[in-house]
Amino acid sequence: MSLTNIFKEFPERKYIMYGGKGGLGKTTFSAATAYHLAKQGHRVLVFSVDPQASLSDIFERDIFGQGPVEIMPNLFAQEIDADQHIREYQDEIRQKIIDMYGLEEIPEEIESYIQAAAAEPAMEESAIFDQVVDIVVSAEYDYYVYDLVPLGHALYYLSMASVYDEWIDKITKLREEMEEYSQVASVIKRDRESEEDMILKELLDIKYRINTSSSILTDKEKTAFFFVITPEEMVLLDTQKAAGLFAKYQVPLSGFIVNRVIPPELAQQRIPDYLMNRLDMQEGYLNRIDDLFGDQVLARIPEFERDITGLPMIEKVAEAMFGPEV
16 A cells, blocks of 8 residues: 555545654645645645644745635645634633623623633643634535644644543533523523523534544544654654554554655765665664554655755655656
8 A cells, every 4th residue: 555545545534644753744744745635636725733833934935824825726724823813712702701791891800810811831732723623624625634743742632622522511511500590590581591502502512613623533434644754763662652542542543654764775876984874774774664564654755855845845745755746
């Protein structure tokens, strides 16, 4: 099986993810995959959930926080601005409080709480996760290519869906119980019903969006997840551990891509000793990769002569991954 065959044989896999340690080439492969699919005539969105995203650098376009930006026909790219999303979320909360309770302005103590909550370390991750839900639920594209954060944070995102779902279930149950008690107070019954209905509607909407997103992440029919690795000791050790953890969350693993392979034909030339040593070491790790992952290794991508930036270099990577365009 190769990358090309996977995309041909499983066209229903619309959600494409590249994961792995930081700095291995996930963003590069995400951009190249989106480029390849767009060239095939599909409408594609590649987006980054990494706060330190580099899609702007790769495409040589300033796309941060600007929503989906058209890079070329059929290819759109997006870098999520978590701070902007947090500000929008704060404004939304303020407006809902004003609407629900008929206030003219937000009380000072509530405003202080809203500001303090935005400073929590988990708020950025929550904002990014929330926007990812918005993106995938919209269903505007044929393919969605995720440029995931490094492994540890990716596992955090995957676990957030189940945590949020459990929390929403508890809050929804509490709200339903409160609604039952409120019916005893007949004088304010009508107002309370209206208020509680708004809250329950909001909670159920959040639950729907979270369940939709999390079901995509673990859907073997719709999702393809690829690990990016390099022929290095620590990378292999970390990838083995991560693969087990991803399996715990039932993420469908489609295969491994080996990046930055030094062309072995260099050994036939006169090269410095250090480079010959690197080739010897690489051969050992490549053999080990084959032993560990076997036919799950879908592609070996060579080390390129320059950084991958701009569409011409992205095209080169796409050809290395999928073969030349026909």
